[in-house]
Each structure stands twice: as C-alpha cells, then as structure tokens.
Amino acid sequence: MLLVKYFLFILLAAVSLSSCAQTTWHSEQLAIDDSLQIAVIQIPKNRKLSQTEVFSLGNDSYTLTLHSTDSIYSTAHTLKLNNNTYKAYITSLPLITINASQEIVNEPKRMCRIGYADEEITFTSYAGIELRGSSSLVFKKKTYDLNFYKDSLGFENQDYKLAGMRSDDDWILDGLYNEPLRMRSFISLNLWNEIYTPHYLDKEPKAKAGATAAYSEVFINGRYKGLFLLQEQVDRKLVKIKKNKGDTARGEIFQGARYLGASSFDSIPPAKNFLASWGGYDIKYPSPTNAPWDNVYPFTDFVVNSDDDAFAKAISKQFVLDNAIDYFLYINALRAPDNLGKNLYLIRYDAGAPYFYAPWDLDGTLGTIYSGKRINTTNDFLSNGLLRRLIATDADDFIARFQARWLTLRQGVLSEEQLLKKQMDTYKSLKEQKVYEREALVWDTFIYEEEGITYMQEWTKKRLAFLDKYISDLK
Missing domain, CATH: 1.10.1070 (Phosphatidylinositol 3-kinase Catalytic Subunit; Chain A, Domain 5)
Incomplete structure (x- = not known):
C-alpha cells in the first residue's frame, strides 16, 4: 500500500510539473509577411511543441496550431493573431529579420536593426548593411554585407557567434539567386574545409582553411526574401595570419578579383605601390600600407x-x-x-x-x-x-x-x-x-x-x- 502511494505521489508530481512547464518564446523566432500571409517560426530541432501553442510577444497573443507534431518542419501549420490567419512554416535554419529605415544601397552601409535566432542564441542588434557583389548587383534577389554594432552610432563593432561558425561582427548574406538549386556555394565552400587543413595549425589551432557557410531564412522590412547563405568573411581573423609589426608587413591577404595577368600567373604587369589593386588582385590585409606589392610582385615574377x-x-x-x-x-x-x-x-x-x-x-x-x-x-x-x-x-x-x-x-x-x-x-x-x-x-x-x-x-x-x-x- 505504501509502495502504491509512493508511485501515485511521483505520478502526480510529474503531472504537476508538466502542466506548469511553459515554453519560452522570443520575438526573434517569429517573422510575418502580411503580403504573402505567411509566418516563419524558428524552432530548434530538440524542442518539443504541443498541438496548440499559445504565446505572447509584446502586446500580441498568438495561437500556433500544428497540423502534425511528428513532422513539424515538413508540414505547413496555422498561426492566428487577432483576426488574422497565416500559413505558418517552422524552420530549423537561422531566422534573420532586418529592419532598415533607409534604402539599402551598394555603399555606404545603412544603419538597421537585425533580429537573429538559431538553435543556440537569439538576439536583436544594431548593424550596418549594404549591397555586396559586382555582377550580382543586377539580380532581383540581392546579396548583403552585414556589420554588427554595439549601438546606433556604429562606433564599436559587436561580435556574435552565428550558426556554429566563428564569433565575429562581419558577415555576408548571399542571395544565391543565380544558383539553380541554391546548393552549389553551400556544398563547395564547406567542402574545402573538409579537404584542406592550414599548414600552420600547430601555431594557430583556430585557423580555418577558408570561409564556411550555413543556410538561413531572411525577412527585410516585413517581407520574406527567402533562402540565403550566411557566410564568414575571409580575413586575418579567420585564417589567423600574423598582424603587422610597425611598418613591416607580416601576414598578407590578396583577393583575386579580376583576370589581369598576375592573379592567374599569366603575366607580370608593372607594380604601382600607391594603388590598392594590381594585376587582378585587391589588397585585403594589411591595409593601408606604403608597400602593398613588395612581396607578392617578386613572387609573381618568379612564377612567371x-x-x-x-x-x-x-x-x-x-x-x-x-x-x-x-x-x-x-x-x-x-x-x-x-x-x-x-x-x-x-x-x-x-x-x-x-x-x-x-x-x-x-x-x-x-x-x-x-x-x-x-x-x-x-x-x-x-x-x-x-x-x-x-x-x-x-x-x-x-x-x-x-x-x-x-x-x-x-x-x-x-x-x-x-x-x-x-x-x-x-x-x-x-x-x-x-x-x-x-x-x-x-x-x-x-x-x-x-x-x-x-x-x-x-x-x-x-x-x-x-x-x-x-x-x-x-x-
């Protein structure tokens, strides 16, 4: 009899704890496009949902009704807010919401507010945003360059660790508009880091062979923009090369941006140290410097x-x-x-x-x-x-x-x-x-x-x- 009472006590306690448990929702997990009548909700894969979830964000109360609890990502659901009903998609990908009061242009960066949610973190931050690319600027779906800030003045950068990648303030959102299945950059970028390991890893154990990337879903000013590739930048911090020592260049990064002979080792154009570009290269680090081509020029001449x-x-x-x-x-x-x-x-x-x-x-x-x-x-x-x-x-x-x-x-x-x-x-x-x-x-x-x-x-x-x-x- 005592044993039965004990198990009954444990059962009641478990039911009580279950009924009192509440799911915590964050505003960054939800984005709505009224023009499409859809909502996208970021839910980590390890999180369990009830058939009906009622939650409040700010002054609004939402009701999410799941059409299936077994396959929440592969089924469209229903979200209700007051008298509005939305087709609700649940995503496990990072969800990024961008609100910019000014038109986003190629340069300069415009101040905006960005909400972010993935399986590990949620936050809202100030950020600078601008269009990125050259030929891709003509695409209907744009690619963006992001820089997170600590305040609305943008005086100090703010690092965030996004989608399991490095912690940094500078990120790229690639629109993938020219990729038929939106897959090629994702597979290729990450594949390089599986193939090659930096040769100086014993000195810099956190160095990466190149940028990695993760899928994300993006809203801009309340409009769903679709699937993007969230990418790291190839910079000194990523590859962990040595900083300048006074006026002496140590680590160097040159970006091959055009076919003008030197970057493909087909010819050796005259060096002009006062320019930031030479032979198809743009200098990325160190910059500015008085002698940007003093090392790469003789190396290119040697190869050619x-x-x-x-x-x-x-x-x-x-x-x-x-x-x-x-x-x-x-x-x-x-x-x-x-x-x-x-x-x-x-x-x-x-x-x-x-x-x-x-x-x-x-x-x-x-x-x-x-x-x-x-x-x-x-x-x-x-x-x-x-x-x-x-x-x-x-x-x-x-x-x-x-x-x-x-x-x-x-x-x-x-x-x-x-x-x-x-x-x-x-x-x-x-x-x-x-x-x-x-x-x-x-x-x-x-x-x-x-x-x-x-x-x-x-x-x-x-x-x-x-x-x-x-x-x-x-x-």
Missing part, C-alpha cells in the same frame, strides 16, 4: 619568368605545395573555371612564409557557370600559370604527389558515394522542410524539380571518371 631549374628548386619555399595540390584537385573536381585567377585569396601566414590559396565565390560549379547556365563539360582540366609550371617542371615530385593525393581524396570526401550523398542530402533537406516551397513563393523563376539534382549527380559521375584517367596519365 624564372627558368625551370630555379623554379623547381625554390617554389616549395615560396608556395605551400600541399595547398596547391589540394586547391587544384578541388577546383577540378567541382569544375570551377572562374576560380583560377579570381574568386580566390592568395595568403601568407608571416613574413618570409610561403603563400597559399583559399577559394571564394563558388556559385559556378558542379555543371554550371556563374550565371547559373548549365555547362555540361566534364572532359577538361583546369589550370593557371602556377599549376602549369608545377606540372611542367615536376617540382618536388609534384606530379606523383598530385596523383597520390587524388587517390586519397577519392577514397574519402571526393568519393562518388560521398559527393552524391552530400548533394542528395542537401536537396532532400531543403525540399522536405518546404524551404524550396517558400523560396518559390517569392522568386517565381526558381525551379526545384528533381531533374535538377539528377543533372548534378550525372554530371558529377562523369567528371570524376574523366579526372581519374586524366590525373593518372599525367607525366
């Missing part, structure tokens, strides 16, 4: 003009060959023809250290070019002046190392099985969680039929098969 013996003997001291191997294998596996002299970063860790690459802007990959147009080419080999010389001179047994590394990668992250799975998993996740459905609500040219993923997968199989033979036959 040195005789074969001198090149073969000294190139490993001036460029990290393991990085060159991984970079060019990666660029070829993806077939990224626009990343051989632009859309890349040339970096060095410290004064006198060798240079190395990090990729950028990988929308023209996996069977398409930067415009989103399909290019069904699978049987070419991509190179620039640096790679051509490395192969021609076979510096430090480059060809054998290149071939061996390809075989290793083909058994791992560049295996057909892993690449196809990565593609299909990304596609299914976006489709099944109705992210594609939401994207199509606002961008009527967006198509996400399975024919698109079938094309990508068939292209990938043919590309890998071609490279297997081409690389094994290198001499």
Whole structure:
C-alpha cells in the first residue's frame, strides 16, 4: 500500500510539473509577411511543441496550431493573431529579420536593426548593411554585407557567434539567386574545409582553411526574401595570419578579383605601390600600407619568368605545395573555371612564409557557370600559370604527389558515394522542410524539380571518371 502511494505521489508530481512547464518564446523566432500571409517560426530541432501553442510577444497573443507534431518542419501549420490567419512554416535554419529605415544601397552601409535566432542564441542588434557583389548587383534577389554594432552610432563593432561558425561582427548574406538549386556555394565552400587543413595549425589551432557557410531564412522590412547563405568573411581573423609589426608587413591577404595577368600567373604587369589593386588582385590585409606589392610582385615574377631549374628548386619555399595540390584537385573536381585567377585569396601566414590559396565565390560549379547556365563539360582540366609550371617542371615530385593525393581524396570526401550523398542530402533537406516551397513563393523563376539534382549527380559521375584517367596519365 505504501509502495502504491509512493508511485501515485511521483505520478502526480510529474503531472504537476508538466502542466506548469511553459515554453519560452522570443520575438526573434517569429517573422510575418502580411503580403504573402505567411509566418516563419524558428524552432530548434530538440524542442518539443504541443498541438496548440499559445504565446505572447509584446502586446500580441498568438495561437500556433500544428497540423502534425511528428513532422513539424515538413508540414505547413496555422498561426492566428487577432483576426488574422497565416500559413505558418517552422524552420530549423537561422531566422534573420532586418529592419532598415533607409534604402539599402551598394555603399555606404545603412544603419538597421537585425533580429537573429538559431538553435543556440537569439538576439536583436544594431548593424550596418549594404549591397555586396559586382555582377550580382543586377539580380532581383540581392546579396548583403552585414556589420554588427554595439549601438546606433556604429562606433564599436559587436561580435556574435552565428550558426556554429566563428564569433565575429562581419558577415555576408548571399542571395544565391543565380544558383539553380541554391546548393552549389553551400556544398563547395564547406567542402574545402573538409579537404584542406592550414599548414600552420600547430601555431594557430583556430585557423580555418577558408570561409564556411550555413543556410538561413531572411525577412527585410516585413517581407520574406527567402533562402540565403550566411557566410564568414575571409580575413586575418579567420585564417589567423600574423598582424603587422610597425611598418613591416607580416601576414598578407590578396583577393583575386579580376583576370589581369598576375592573379592567374599569366603575366607580370608593372607594380604601382600607391594603388590598392594590381594585376587582378585587391589588397585585403594589411591595409593601408606604403608597400602593398613588395612581396607578392617578386613572387609573381618568379612564377612567371624564372627558368625551370630555379623554379623547381625554390617554389616549395615560396608556395605551400600541399595547398596547391589540394586547391587544384578541388577546383577540378567541382569544375570551377572562374576560380583560377579570381574568386580566390592568395595568403601568407608571416613574413618570409610561403603563400597559399583559399577559394571564394563558388556559385559556378558542379555543371554550371556563374550565371547559373548549365555547362555540361566534364572532359577538361583546369589550370593557371602556377599549376602549369608545377606540372611542367615536376617540382618536388609534384606530379606523383598530385596523383597520390587524388587517390586519397577519392577514397574519402571526393568519393562518388560521398559527393552524391552530400548533394542528395542537401536537396532532400531543403525540399522536405518546404524551404524550396517558400523560396518559390517569392522568386517565381526558381525551379526545384528533381531533374535538377539528377543533372548534378550525372554530371558529377562523369567528371570524376574523366579526372581519374586524366590525373593518372599525367607525366
């Protein structure tokens, strides 16, 4: 009898605790587009919801009715606010709401307020926002550059750790408008960090090989703008290169922005130290400086003009060959023809250290070019002046190392099985969680039929098969 009473007490206590438990809601988790009559609600994957959730935000009371409690992300639900009823989508992706009182332009940054919610944090912050890109500026769906601030004056930056990436104040929201399935940049950027590990990781254990990215959903001034790629910036903080020491340049970052000879190692234009751009490069760090090209100019001249013996003997001291191997294998596996002299970063860790690459802007990959147009080419080999010389001179047994590394990668992250799975998993996740459905609500040219993923997968199989033979036959 005592045992029965004990269990009854425990049961009543559990019921009491359950009935008293309340879900905490934050305003950053909810965004509404009245023009589309939709709501997007950010709910972490580990959070349980009742069939009906009633919650208050400010002076408003909301009622969320789930049409399914088993598949909350793959089912549309109903949200009621007063006399308004919205089709409610629940997302596990970061939700970003931007409110800007001024028109967002290319320059300068406009002050705005940004609400943010992901599985770990929610916050509202001041931020500067501007359009980002060059050719992408003509797209209907824009790409944005964000800088978080501590106050409305923007005098002091504010770091946030977003979507499990680094803690920083400077972020990119890539609109992905030219990407047929909104997948290529996401897969490609993150793949590089699986392939390459910084060669100085023993000195800088937090250094990253390049930017990583996460999907997010964005509202601007109460209008749903769809799926974006939240990206880190490639900067000194990300790659952990050495700071300037007085007037002495130590770590360096140059962005390949145009094909003007030097950035693709095809020619050596005259250096002009008073300019911030040279030969296709823009200087990113250190800046400003009185001698921005004093180190990269002679290095480029060496690659372009040195005789074969001198090149073969000294190139490993001036460029990290393991990085060159991984970079060019990666660029070829993806077939990224626009990343051989632009859309890349040339970096060095410290004064006198060798240079190395990090990729950028990988929308023209996996069977398409930067415009989103399909290019069904699978049987070419991509190179620039640096790679051509490395192969021609076979510096430090480059060809054998290149071939061996390809075989290793083909058994791992560049295996057909892993690449196809990565593609299909990304596609299914976006489709099944109705992210594609939401994207199509606002961008009527967006198509996400399975024919698109079938094309990508068939292209990938043919590309890998071609490279297997081409690389094994290198001499």
